[in-house]
Structures are given as C-alpha cells and as structure tokens.
Amino acid sequence: MLTIDRVSRRFGGVYANQDVTLEVAEGELRGIIGPNGAGKSTLFNLIAGHARPDSGAIRLKGRRIDRLPAHVRARLGIGIVFQGARTFAGMSLLENVMVGAHSRTRAGLVAAAVRPPSQRREERRIKSTAEECLERVGLLEWASRPADGLPLGQQRRLQVARALAGEPRLLLLDEPASGLRARERQDLAQLIRDLARSGVTVLLVEHDVGMVTSLSERITVLDLGRVIADGTPAEVTSDPAVVKAYLGTGADHAAHR
Numbered sequence: 001m002l003t004i005d006r007v008s009r010r011f012g013g014v015y016a017n018q019d020v021t022l023e024v025a026e027g028e029l030r031g032i033i034g035p036n037g038a039g040k041s042t043l044f045n046l047i048a049g050h051a052r053p054d055s056g057a058i059r060l061k062g063r064r065i066d067r068l069p070a071h072v073r074a075r076l077g078i079g080i081v082f083q084g085a086r087t088f089a090g091m092s093l094l095e096n097v098m099v100g101a102h103s104r105t106r107a108g109l110v111a112a113a114v115r116p117p118s119q120r121r122e123e124r125r126i127k128s129t130a131e132e133c134l135e136r137v138g139l140l141e142w143a144s145r146p147a148d149g150l151p152l153g154q155q156r157r158l159q160v161a162r163a164l165a166g167e168p169r170l171l172l173l174d175e176p177a178s179g180l181r182a183r184e185r186q187d188l189a190q191l192i193r194d195l196a197r198s199g200v201t202v203l204l205v206e207h208d209v210g211m212v213t214s215l216s217e218r219i220t221v222l223d224l225g226r227v228i229a230d231g232t233p234a235e236v237t238s239d240p241a242v243v244k245a246y247l248g249t250g251a252d253h254a255a256h257r
C-alpha cells in the first residue's frame, strides 16, 4: 500500500528524517513511536505532501507520490489528522465535516457558498457523506450543534470525521490521544480499531505507548530521524535500542519518577 524508500529530509543541518524505509500493507494499523523530535510529524508531512523529501521515494500502491502536491495526494486517498488540529468555531459539527468533503471537490469551499442550483445535488451528496462520517465517529446526534466548546475527546473524533470525509484509503493520525482523559482515550482507541477493521489503512503516531502497543500489529520506532526498530509490539518494546532511546528523554525520566 505505502512504501517509503530511503527517505531523507533535512532542516538546516538537522536530519529530521534520515534514510527512512518502511512498508505498510493494505489494511494494516501501524504504530509509529519515538521520543520528542524523532521525526514522526516530519514523516507524516512527507507522506501527505506538506513537505518534500530531499532524497528517497514514497509510493502509494506502486505509484510515486513524493513530488505531488498535497491536494492531489488527498485525492489519491491519503487523509491526515494533524497534531493539535483545531475545529472551526462558529460552525456546526456537520459544517466542520463538510469542509473536509469540499476540499475534495473541484469547486472548493468558497465556491460552495455561492453554489448555483445545478450543483445542489452535489451539495446534498456532500451533506450525506458528512453525516455518514459523523455517524462513524459517534457524533451524528450532535450534527447541528456548534463546534465551540466541544470537549477535547469529541473534538478529536470530529477531526477524524473531517478526514474521513475525504474518503481516505490511508489515514495518518498524529498524536490523536494527546491531552485526552482515560475514558476518551479508550473510546478513541476503539474508533481507530473500527476504522482499521473497515479497511482503512492507519498510521498512528502516538506518545501513549500503551495505546500504540494495544492497537498495532507492527510498530516502527524512530529516533533522531532514523528507524531504529520495526516489528511486533513485543519485539520493539523489548529491543535494547528502543529502551535506550526512551531512557534518554525527559518524558521517560518523568515516567520513572
């Protein structure tokens, strides 16, 4: 499904990704972990098209995509939920999701506001797609409520719904559980599991290692821009290089207190 072949990306003198190689099978739920600054978000940006690699190749179902703009990659089936993504206040939940669907249409969001009657059918289609997406994340009953003041757990689900409106085959989730309470985390984990079961290939970047190990079949570990381990949750969590990488971080010191 997704092949990343010796991809490197530098910012100034720093390698954010260096010779990163990984392969993700169709329908897989792959966890990606690593200490702060390991290069996880950079890797997502390279896959989704918000950054270009300096070298190496990225292929989606065999097709080279690393030089394509982000909106073309979205049309090819790559969806992303950015780290700390915000909802649009002043819009309803449904409208928030419809924005995601419009980004896939030719007309785009601005034109959507002045859509002539001939395009109303497309409008209805987008609305029903958005409603389906809200249903998938369990928010349909609140479709018409404003997004303002939505609890964080529901905001994350709304962002997932917005990404789903683009009908992704590959969904990149960047730290979707950060800041969530235990119950919200469990609900989100179940949602991610359901998405993968429905056939969406999922790449999950998450600091909550427990969540990643419980969800993923395989985990790729990055440290200082490089892949330092790749295997089953049991393999990577017992890998000395992984243990060492985590011991070097402030987060891990905190965990050991």
Ligand SMILES: Nc1ncnc2c1ncn2[C@@H]1O[C@H](COP(=O)(O)OP(=O)(O)OP(=O)(O)O)[C@@H](O)[C@H]1O
Pocket (backbone or CB within 6 Å): 011, 012, 014, 015, 016, 034, 035, 036, 037, 038, 039, 040, 041, 042, 043
């Ligand atoms: N746009 C940028 N300009 C300069 N340096 C950058 C940029 N984006 C990332 N970096 C650097 O690249 C490295 C990898 O950053 P990245 O955000 O990809 O790591 P991460 O694993 O997602 O970290 P975190 O877990 O803290 O979100 C870091 O050293 C970071 O400072």
